[in-house]
Amino acid sequence: MNTIQPHSNDRDELVRLLPQLVERDLPSRRQVQIQEFVMTEIHTHPAPRRHPHRRLVLATSALAAVAVAAAAAVAVVAVGGSGVGQTPGGSPTRPAAGPSTPGLTPVARTFDLAASYAAARPFTPPRPDQWIYIQDRYLNPSSLGRAKGQQPAGTLQTWIRADGRKKAEHNSARNGALETWDQVNEYPALANLPTDPRQLLARLRAELLAPPTPGPRVHLDRADVNERLFGRIADILSQYLLPPAVTAALWRAAALVPGVTQAPGAVKVDGRPVIAVGRIQQGWLAEQLLVDPDTYEFVGYRSVAAEDHTIDTGGGRVIKVKKGEVQSVSTRLVAAIVDRPGLTS
Amino acid sequence: MRARVRAGDPDAFRQLFNDHVRSVYNHAFRLTGNWSVAEDVVSVTFLEAWRLRSRVDLDVDGSLRPWLLGVATNVARNVRRAARRHEGALARLPRADVVPDFADDVSARIDDRERLALAMAALAALRKPEREVLALCVWSGLDYAEAAEALGVPVGTIRSRLSRARRKLAAGIRRPPEPEPTRRPGQVPGDRENAVRLAQENPR
Numbered sequence: 001m002n003t004i005q006p007h008s009n010d011r012d013e014l015v016r017l018l019p020q021l022v023e024r025d026l027p028s029r030r031q032v033q034i035q036e037f038v039m040t041e042i043h044t045h046p047a048p049r050r051h052p053h054r055r056l057v058l059a060t061s062a063l064a065a066v067a068v069a070a071a072a073a074v075a076v077v078a079v080g081g082s083g084v085g086q087t088p089g090g091s092p093t094r095p096a097a098g099p100s101t102p103g104l105t106p107v108a109r110t111f112d113l114a115a116s117y118a119a120a121r122p123f124t125p126p127r128p129d130q131w132i133y134i135q136d137r138y139l140n141p142s143s144l145g146r147a148k149g150q151q152p153a154g155t156l157q158t159w160i161r162a163d164g165r166k167k168a169e170h171n172s173a174r175n176g177a178l179e180t181w182d183q184v185n186e187y188p189a190l191a192n193l194p195t196d197p198r199q200l201l202a203r204l205r206a207e208l209l210a211p212p213t214p215g216p217r218v219h220l221d222r223a224d225v226n227e228r229l230f231g232r233i234a235d236i237l238s239q240y241l242l243p244p245a246v247t248a249a250l251w252r253a254a255a256l257v258p259g260v261t262q263a264p265g266a267v268k269v270d271g272r273p274v275i276a277v278g279r280i281q282q283g284w285l286a287e288q289l290l291v292d293p294d295t296y297e298f299v300g301y302r303s304v305a306a307e308d309h310t311i312d313t314g315g316g317r318v319i320k321v322k323k324g325e326v327q328s329v330s331t332r333l334v335a336a337i338v339d340r341p342g343l344t345s
Numbered sequence: 346m347r348a349r350v351r352a353g354d355p356d357a358f359r360q361l362f363n364d365h366v367r368s369v370y371n372h373a374f375r376l377t378g379n380w381s382v383a384e385d386v387v388s389v390t391f392l393e394a395w396r397l398r399s400r401v402d403l404d405v406d407g408s409l410r411p412w413l414l415g416v417a418t419n420v421a422r423n424v425r426r427a428a429r430r431h432e433g434a435l436a437r438l439p440r441a442d443v444v445p446d447f448a449d450d451v452s453a454r455i456d457d458r459e460r461l462a463l464a465m466a467a468l469a470a471l472r473k474p475e476r477e478v479l480a481l482c483v484w485s486g487l488d489y490a491e492a493a494e495a496l497g498v499p500v501g502t503i504r505s506r507l508s509r510a511r512r513k514l515a516a517g518i519r520r521p522p523e524p525e526p527t528r529r530p531g532q533v534p535g536d537r538e539n540a541v542r543l544a545q546e547n548p549r
Binding site: 035042 | 362367508
């Protein structure tokens with residue numbers, strides 16, 4: 001028997017008020033394309049049950065990599081400490097470069113200086129009811145972006161609540177009205193990440209290999225893991241404003257991911273020179289963290305074709321992406337802790 | 346099916362795709378207003394569903410459709426950023442030969458087009474959470490409990506959001522509709538009124 005509920009007719013009323021929509025199917029060939037794409041992607045990472053031994057080998061080699069990285073990290077930290085001038089008040093002077101950091105690869109040196117800059121930022125941890133405000137500018141200049149209907153450029157303002165429970169953004173469909181809704185974010189967990197780069201990397205690696213809830217483990221080969229590890233660190237650095245010690249550890253952990261390289265020479269992004277350090281993903285796409293060449297402050301992220309790349313669109317049609325074609329860029333304009341959504345400082 | 350998807354059975358996952366791709370595609374369109382973006386949401390939703398499959402609840406019976414629509418809702422909310430996670434993968438996705446667009450539709454579908462334009466205009470007056478619940482309950486046909494499962498919120502929250510959506514829409518629908526931004530050649534002024542009447546006479 002149905003219980004009488006006070007609002008039980010809202011849905012029926014809405015059905016009456018609103019036009020009924022005719023559903024459409026994906027064009028059949030497109031549906032097959034997308035299905036094959038998804039199935040290929042997930043087959044790259046099948047359930048590991050048939051390969052228990054490979055899993056063990058992977059875990060062991062990951063540990064070995066961490067151990068090697070540990071030695072490197074010690075060297076980096078030691079050199080970095082002397083490489084950055086520090087006034088008694090805690091604000092960094094311009095980091096010394098070149099001769100003071102012998103033996104370090106450009107990548108390790110860049111990320112170490114970025115870590116030193118981050119570590120010296122003033123920071124008061126947010127209360128749970130405060131918000132992290134991030135404003136960034138994005139560019140989607142590629143032909144691929146256009147094909148997907150992405151806006152070529154714009155600014156995005158996002159507020160996430162420090163207790164990890166809410167998010168707010170302006171809704172362009174409602175004349176920019178500010179909207180707040182329940183959506184979990186990772187701020188509380190990320191703010192408590194280990195501040196030791198090795199432990200941090202091990203934690204992120206373990207999370208990639210084991211889902212947060214009980215269930216089958218995902219099998220990833222080492223290249224997959226490193227690819228995702230760098231992408232994950234880039235995501236965290238781009239989307240959050242974390243305690244300086246955690247941010248510094250993230251930079252130093254990024255330097256420990258195998259395969260990370262620094263783009264040679266000056267890179268210009270949105271009119272300003274930056275240092276771009278990153279990793280080739282999927283064999284052709286360089287995913288790069290961007291830092292200011294003078295202060296080593298975080299500037300943003302970009303992805304750029306590292307090789308000529310042809311994307312088969314089926315039916316004999318292809319998109320040719322030229323080496324050097326920028327796919328996407330986001331640059332951080334503001335990152336601040338504020339009392340409520342809508343505030344920017 | 347739940348157990349097989351959770352266990353990472355690719356055949357079950359293929360079946361899941363076949364069963365629900367249409368629902369996900371249309372739901373994604375209603376949230377984003379762009380069929381091309383809806384295609385990306387479909388792709389990322391199934392990649393995310395695979396990644397998150399260990400969260401499939403085995404204590405619940407029934408279709409995985411509410412869960413998938415919930416994943417799709419999250420993807421659509423963050424379409425720029427969620428796509429970042431899968432950017433490399435999406436770059437490998439073959440591009441559509443023809444980007445679907447209403448302008449390509451034959452004139453026989455003009456009523457559909459008008460209804461859609463009306464619906465999108467109506468939804469624009471809603472807050473994002475209300476719009477999501479409305480899309481799930483009214484157009485995707487989920488009941489309150491299924492919508493609650495999809496969004497991971499209590500049933501009471503679903504009720505109150507729907508209630509607010511109803512009040513706003515009932516108030517808004519009495520106002521004369523705003524002029525359509527892109528009037529197409531050959532469209533006659535009476536179409537909109539006809540579409541409204543049709544929609545109200547045939548709600549189902």
